[in-house]
Structures are given as C-alpha cells and as structure tokens.
Amino acid sequence: MRPKELQCIITFHTTTEAMQLEQAAKTVGFGGRIIPVPREITAGCGLAWRDSIDARAALIDMMMEQKLSYDKIVELII
Amino acid sequence: MIYLDNAATSLYKPEAVAEAVFRALHSVGNSGRGAHDASLQSGRIMLQTRSLLSELFKVGDPSRVVFTSNATESLNIAILGLLQPGDHCITSAMEHNSVLRPLYLLESLGLELTILPISEKGCMDLAEIEKAIKPNTKAIVVTHASNVTGNVNDIDGIGELCKKNNLRLILDASQTAGILPIDMKKMNLAALCCSGHKGLMGPQGTGVLALGEGVMPVVQKTGGTGVDSFSHTMPTELPEALEAGTQNIHGLAGLLEACKYNKEYGQEKIYQKSMLLARTFIRGVKALPGVTLYGDYEAALRVPVVALNLRDIASGELSDELFTRFGIATRAGVHCAPLLHEDYHTAGQGMVRFSFSHFNSEQEVEKAITALRLLEEEYR
Numbered sequence: 001m002r003p004k005e006l007q008c009i010i011t012f013h014t015t016t017e018a019m020q021l022e023q024a025a026k027t028v029g030f031g032g033r034i035i036p037v038p039r040e041i042t043a044g045c046g047l048a049w050r051d052s053i054d055a056r057a058a059l060i061d062m063m064m065e066q067k068l069s070y071d072k073i074v075e076l077i078i
Numbered sequence: 079m080i081y082l083d084n085a086a087t088s089l090y091k092p093e094a095v096a097e098a099v100f101r102a103l104h105s106v107g108n109s110g111r112g113a114h115d116a117s118l119q120s121g122r123i124m125l126q127t128r129s130l131l132s133e134l135f136k137v138g139d140p141s142r143v144v145f146t147s148n149a150t151e152s153l154n155i156a157i158l159g160l161l162q163p164g165d166h167c168i169t170s171a172m173e174h175n176s177v178l179r180p181l182y183l184l185e186s187l188g189l190e191l192t193i194l195p196i197s198e199k200g201c202m203d204l205a206e207i208e209k210a211i212k213p214n215t216k217a218i219v220v221t222h223a224s225n226v227t228g229n230v231n232d233i234d235g236i237g238e239l240c241k242k243n244n245l246r247l248i249l250d251a252s253q254t255a256g257i258l259p260i261d262m263k264k265m266n267l268a269a270l271c272c273s274g275h276k277g278l279m280g281p282q283g284t285g286v287l288a289l290g291e292g293v294m295p296v297v298q299k300t301g302g303t304g305v306d307s308f309s310h311t312m313p314t315e316l317p318e319a320l321e322a323g324t325q326n327i328h329g330l331a332g333l334l335e336a337c338k339y340n341k342e343y344g345q346e347k348i349y350q351k352s353m354l355l356a357r358t359f360i361r362g363v364k365a366l367p368g369v370t371l372y373g374d375y376e377a378a379l380r381v382p383v384v385a386l387n388l389r390d391i392a393s394g395e396l397s398d399e400l401f402t403r404f405g406i407a408t409r410a411g412v413h414c415a416p417l418l419h420e421d422y423h424t425a426g427q428g429m430v431r432f433s434f435s436h437f438n439s440e441q442e443v444e445k446a447i448t449a450l451r452l453l454e455e456e457y458r
Contacts, residue, residue, distance in 0.1 A: 014318040015110030015304055016141055019125040022118070036113045044307040047113055069141075069315070 004077050008056040010049040010063075011037055011071040018047040024066050030055055038078050050078070080406045080442045084352075085225050085253060085383045085413075085433035088279040092339040095332040099281055102331035108324055110304030120327045127330050128317070130337035134345075135270055136261040137288045144317040145325055146285035149252040150176040152271035155287055155320060156248045157181060157219060159295025160268065163188030165216040170194045170202045171417035172224045172231070177250050178417070181219065190214065196421050200229030200373030207239055217246040217268070222254040226413045226431060227373025228356070228383030230258070237266035246293070252276060253381050255286070256340050257349050268293045277348075278340060280333030283326045289316065299323075351436035355443050356382035359432060362447035366454050372422055372429060382434040385413075388454055393428030396453065400430070404449040408432050 012018045022034050032051030041048070051059060053075060063070060081089045102123070107116030109124050128140035137143055146152045157180040161167055169181060171193055185191045192210045197203040202220060218240060223230045233249060240247040246268035251260055255270075256277030262270055267290055274284030289295075300312050301322035312319050340348065360376075363369050368389040375384065388396055397410035409431040412419045419425045432446060 013305070013313055013315040014141075015121050016125060016128070016317055017315070018110075019118075019121040020140070023122070023125060034113050034118055042306065042308075044305070044309065045111075046305040047110065 006053050006075055006077050008032075008051045008053050008059065009038060009041065009074050009076050009078070010051075010059065011041055011074070012047060013069065013071050015047060017069050017071075018049065021049050021063070021068055021070065024062060024068060025049065025051075025059070028062055030059065030062075038076060040076055040078070041072070041074060080404070080438075080445060082432045082434060082438065082442070082446060083407045083409050084435040084438075085276065085431060086409055087275050087282060088277070088435060090435055090437035091279045091332075092336060092343075094335040094339060095280060098335040099328050099332040102328045106327055106331065108304075109327060110318075123327060123331050123334055124325065127334040127337060130334065130341065131286055131288065134260075134337065134340065135255075135288050136263055137270075138263060138291065141316050142289045142291070144287040144289065144320045145330060146287050147283055147326065148285040149250065149271050149273040150285075152269075152285050152287035153177055153219075153248070153250060154180050155295050155298065156269035156271055158184065158298060160246055160248065160293070161189060161217055164190075164214065166190040166192065166212050166214045167217050167219060168192045168194065168207060168210050168215060169219045170221070170231075171196050171421050172201065172221050172229075173219070173415065173417065174221065174225055174250065174252070175414040175416070176252075177219055177221065193417065196418065198374075199377065200224065200227050201231045202236065204232060204235045204239065207236060211239075211243050211245070215243070215245055217248055219248040219250070221250040221252070222258065222260070223381040223383070224373065224415070224418065225253050225383065226385045226415050226418050226429065227375070228253070228381045228385075228433075229373045229377060230254070230379050230381060233265045237264070241266045253383060256336075256345065257352070257381055259345070262288060262290060266290075269295075274329070274333040274336065278333065278336050280336035281329040284329040284333045287320065295320065348436045352382040352434045352438070353380070355434040355436075355438050355440065356380075356384055358440060359434070359443050359446060360384055362443070363450055366451055368454050368457075369450070372424070383431060384433070385429040385431045387424065387427055387429055388450065389457060390427065391457055393430045397430050399453055400446075400449055404445065406446050406449055
C-alpha cells in the first residue's frame with residue numbers, strides 16, 4: 001500500500017461537476033486525479049479530486065476563475 | 079433503397095458516429111460508478127457531449143443539458159414537471175402526440191388547456207397566442223417546425239411574448255435540432271426538447287432536455303446516480319437531478335461525434351443542401367396533376383419535410399407502392415399529429431411524407447418525382 005499523506009480533497013454534488021474539474025485541472029496541468037470519495041468524508045458513493053496539499057490555493061483560484069461548482073474542500077490524510 | 083424518411087430518424091449518419099458507438103461498446107464503463115478509467119472515460123464522453131450541445135443551442139452551461147432517451151421523454155419531463163393542475167397552458171394543433179399526450183394527461187388532472195388552430199401560413203399566429211393568454215397562463219408549449227408540413231413557427235416572436243408575459247416557453251425542436259439555429263437565451267426558452275437521432279444524426283435512444291437558467295422541473299424519476307447513496311432523494315443539482323439510472327453512454331458516444339460533425343461540416347450547409355433537395359422535390363411534384371401539397375410549401379424558412387397526397391389514394395397504399403415498386407421509403411398515415419390532420423381534413427386519408435437529408439442526392443429526388451408521375455398516370 002502507498003504510505004498515507006496529507007492531501008487536498010475536493011468533493012462534488014454530481015459526477016458532472018467532477019468531470020468538469022478534471023477537464024479544467026488537466027488543461028491547466030495539475031497533477032491530481034479523480035478518486036472514489038474517501039469514506040472519512042462520506043459513506044455514500046461519489047467521486048472526488050485528490051491533489052497535493054500545495055495545490056490547494058491554486059485549485060481554489062482556478063475553480064473561482066472558471067466558475068466551477070463543488071461541494072467541499074478538505075485536507076485529509078489518506 | 080432511397081431513404082426519404084429522415085423526419086422519423088436519420089438513416090445515413092456520419093461514419094464517425096457508428097465507429098464511436100462501436101468503440102464505446104468495447105471500452106467505456108458506467109459514468110459516475112467508479113474512479114477507474116473505464117468509468118471516467120464514460121463521464122468524459124458525457125461532459126464533452128453536454129458541452130458541445132450547450133454550445134450548439136447557446137444554453138450557457140453544460141450542466142443544464144440533461145440526457146434522456148428521446149424527445150418524448152424530454153417533453154414529458156418538461157411538461158409534467160413544470161406545469162400543474164390549475165395552470166393554463168397554450169399549445170397548437172401542429173403538435174405531435176409527444177406534446178399533446180402529456181398535456182392531455184395534465185388536463186385530466188385539472189390543467190386548463192388552449193389548443194390554437196393552424197394559421198394559413200401553416201404555423202401558429204402570434205396575435206392568436208397573445209389573445210389566448212390569461213392571468214393563470216404559465217406556459218406555451220410549441221413545436222419549432224411541424225413534423226408533417228415542415229412549416230416553422232416564429233419562436234423569436236413567441237419567446238418575446240413569453241418574456242413580456244412572464245410565461246415559460248417549452249420548445250419541441252425534434253425537427254429542427256441540428257438543422258436550424260437555436261439560441262435558448264435569445265429565444266427565451268425555459269426548456270428545449272429534442273432527439274439526438276434526427277437532424278443531429280446521432281444514434282436512436284438519445285434525447286436532450288436543455289433547461290433555461292433557474293428552470294427546474296419537479297423530479298419524477300428517481301434512482302441511482304452514483305452519488306450520495308444514503309440520501310433518500312435525488313441530488314438537487316442538474317443534470318444528475320434528472321438523470322436517474324445508467325445512461326445510454328454508447329449512444330452518447332455516437333451523439334458526441336454527431337455534434338462534432340455538425341460543427342465541422344456546418345449546420346448551415348446541412349440545412350442548405352437538404353432544403354435544396356426538398357425544394358427540387360416540391361417543384362417537381364407540384365406540377366403533377368392530382369397532387370395536393372400541405373402547409374405553406376413555398377415559405378422561405380421551412381425544414382426539409384414535405385407532405386402530399388395523390389388524388390384520394392390512401393396514404394398507406396401510395397407509400398407502399400413507392401416502396402415495393404420503387405424502393406422509396408416514406409412515411410404514411412397521420413404522423414402522430416392528429417390535430418393537424420383534422421385541421422387539413424386528412425384524418426382518413428392521411429398524407430405521404432417525404433423528408434430529406436443532406437446525404438440524399440438529386441438523383442434520388444428525381445427518382446421520387448418520376449415514381450409519383452408514373453403512379454399518377456396509373457391511378458387515372
């Protein structure tokens with residue numbers, strides 16, 4: 001198993017929001033990826049964006065600039 | 079076969095559409111049901127398709143493009159989800175049963191319904207609509223173009239009326255999506271309903287419901303979305319709020335390529351070429367004795383759909399002769415538009431509908447005219 005570390009996690013209301021963020025983040029060049037939403041956040045299903053903690057501020061800027069919707073941004077050791 | 083039934087569905091499609099469906103059948107998973115690549119690829123296809131449709135119809139936000147199985151489902155969601163008993167709604171005798179039947183269902187529950195007759199120009203009369211507006215009028219539900227005569231309603235004008243009177247405009251764009259320009263904002267549309275397999279030339283089983291800003295129909299279909307599974311209710315956010323269950327992703331992969339084709343080849347070219355064929359056909363058949371053409375077949379703006387009768391020959395019989403002897407596929411009967419046929423006094427005879435694609439050729443049109451000429455001589 002990969003060692004756990006502090007990560008920036010973004011959750012969404014819908015899969016469409018997740019796909020929109022993935023598309024935008026990849027275009028800009030973020031290194032994160034889509035993961036199943038961690039159970040620490042919700043036991044329900046869904047997708048989340050996982051990225052390095054250093055990327056948090058830039059991700060927020062990008063989401064605001066591009067008016068991308070999301071549910072929550074949390075920092076989590078996973 | 080000479081396929082002239084494009085108003086029912088497109089038979090000739092861009093090659094990339096079929097290839098995309100084939101590829102998707104072998105490669106994509108279920109959107110939103112996992113973070114593995116098969117599932118994500120499916121989600122990416124859906125997002126790209128929403129984005130291109132949003133651009134095509136000037137929706138303003140891909141999240142307001144909802145996928146359905148066909149235009150009928152889109153119309154059911156919009157009509158049943160935006161109107162309620164006690165409301166008044168205006169529609170026209172031009173409509174298809176996909177509009178009329180949801181409205182009749184609501185009428186049986188207490189909706190007040192006004193059905194306006196068809197004008198001499200084969201479409202809705204703006205002054206008549208304005209006269210029909212009442213204090214409890216909530217919506218106008220109307221087709222962009224008749225699936226029988228090809229006549230086009232003035233949606234810009236109806237949209238202005240709706241704006242002025244604070245009404246919702248629900249548009250059935252089954253015969254125009256992919257053929258005529260549609261601008262949701264400019265037309266003031268609350269809901270745009272269309273199929274993906276007619277003018278857009280995507281696969282059957284794909285439909286689109288695009289919603290105006292702030293428009294949210296009452297959810298009628300609930301189920302899995304892949305998100306927030308312990309919740310007893312659907313997500314409140316579009317588009318998934320209206321997309322319960324597994325979507326037709328294989329079909330949407332084809333629709334994506336169809337949208338790319340529309341953009342790259344050019345909708346205007348698609349329209350001009352198909353209309354050139356329709357006008358050639360009209361010129362050829364209107365000179366034949368015994369032929370009756372319906373609607374305003376010389377209107378400057380129309381879609382490539384032409385309906386006719388030959389003397390008093392039953393439309394089914396004529397259509398069958400055209401197919402069995404000449405290999406020409408047309409559509410007979412009343413085309414799920416009962417009120418239009420009552421208006422034109424053709425409920426018994428029906429009409430034979432010829433509908434053209436830009437993939438048809440002038441030679442095919444000439445063969446259809448020749449076939450009608452021969453049949454006319456035989457039936458004298």
